[in-house]
Amino acid sequence: MRLNRRPSITRRLTLLFVSASSAVLLALGVVIAASVEKHFEEQDMDALMGKMALAQHTLEQLKSQDDLKRITQLLDNSLVGHQGLEVIVFEPNHEVIFATPNANFPIDLVAASAARNPYRSITWAQGEQNYRGIAAELPTGLLTRTGARSKVIVAVATDIAHHQAFMRSFLQTLWFFVAGAAALTGFLGWAAARRGLAPLRAMREQTQGVTAQQLSYRLPVESAPVELAELAQSLNEMLARLEEAFHRLSDFSSDIAHELRTPVSNLMTQTQVALSRARSADQYCSILESNAEEFEHMARMISDMLLLAKAENSLVVPTRQTVNLAAEVLALFEYYDAVAEEKGLHLALEGDGEVSADRLMLRRALGNLLSNAVRHSAANTTVRVRLSASPNMVSICMENTGDAIPQEYWERVFDRFFRVDPSRQRSSEGTGLGLAITKSIVNAHGGTISVASTGAVTTFTIRLPRVP
Structure with missing residues (x-):
């Protein structure tokens, strides 16, 4: 139309x-x-x-x-x-x-x-x-x-x-007067409406200047009439959400390009080297095994990014059931026991608690935190998990001693591909999305996650509602 x-x-x-x-x-x-x-x-x-x-x-x-x-x-x-x-x-x-x-x-x-x-x-x-x-x-x-x-x-x-x-004669005069008054009122009404709607036209002209490169522009709320102030405020809030989403999408695209560039470059280099001259079957097998590791890493990264994309669009719907947190943590201890033993780490559990949650999703979130704690713990220290319950909430605190996180990074550690040390290269042990996935899972369950680092002790705290 x-x-x-x-x-x-x-x-x-x-x-x-x-x-x-x-x-x-x-x-x-x-x-x-x-x-x-x-x-x-x-x-x-x-x-x-x-x-x-x-x-x-x-x-x-x-x-x-x-x-x-x-x-x-x-x-x-x-x-x-x-x-x-x-x-x-x-x-x-x-x-x-x-x-x-x-x-x-x-x-x-x-x-x-x-x-x-x-x-x-x-x-x-x-x-x-x-x-x-x-x-x-x-x-x-x-x-x-x-x-x-x-x-x-x-x-x-x-x-x-x-x-x-x-x-x-009176009625005839009345009809002429009414017709003339209607015409005059129509003209005056049109002029008044045009003048009264001038701020709305000005607002339209201002919004026409908003582009993908100028999402930071905001409408002046103070100079808008009372009737349009709320509309201007709503438009500003919408622009703020669009700007945030656009920046998040741009960052996400940049992160994807940056993270995938290294494995793709490795695959291309190894393949070109393999094709540069004839090699033995064992050498080809070695190159293919190395390429398979890169493919597995890329597959995990793509799967994690897909999960994050669904979580950000509220497409992740947990299938809730009663989950015993102590049993889940002990099962994870058994899985990471061999890795912890190599570094001389001791895994300890204190407390107990139950929540209504998706068992697999919650296990993945706890596994990401435990893997992160084991990876960044100093040798011969203890990774401690404390469970505490209140009438409405259950808290899960995971504490390790090792690499400290500066306070200015406490909020950013849950961003995609964020690393406390920018110079640290991509590790084959993870995709850089573990903490971001953990936060998405916790948010999907209506909970919160935070981090605090005092000295060499870093503590991740998850709070989940007992009743969804």
């Missing part, structure tokens, strides 16, 4: 600003329109109720049929100056008693409203005219044959065409 087809944050923020502002303006317009409409209705109702009260007062003054013409004249005079206001008075049998010249009332609607909802606002349209009115059944001063006061239906209405014209 092409990146330019994906919606940008700027576009999303702009659309969000436009949508939010339009929704707010529309809601505000609806509220204002409803308020104006209600205001007009209240104004009309005030005028209608006033005329209805006047009509009621006038009708109550009727004493005889002769007063009807006078009261009709009073009603007609009361409407002078009220343009658009219409009045009609009719009896329950729909016989009209009084009506303004332009009165245009739906008699049935008015009569029904007077009976069911007196004084309630009703609206209707007659032709091109729109009216709002009220109707009620009012008593007069005339008496019926039974002695009760007679009643008539009075309806008062006003023309609301001017109100509707105003509302149409």
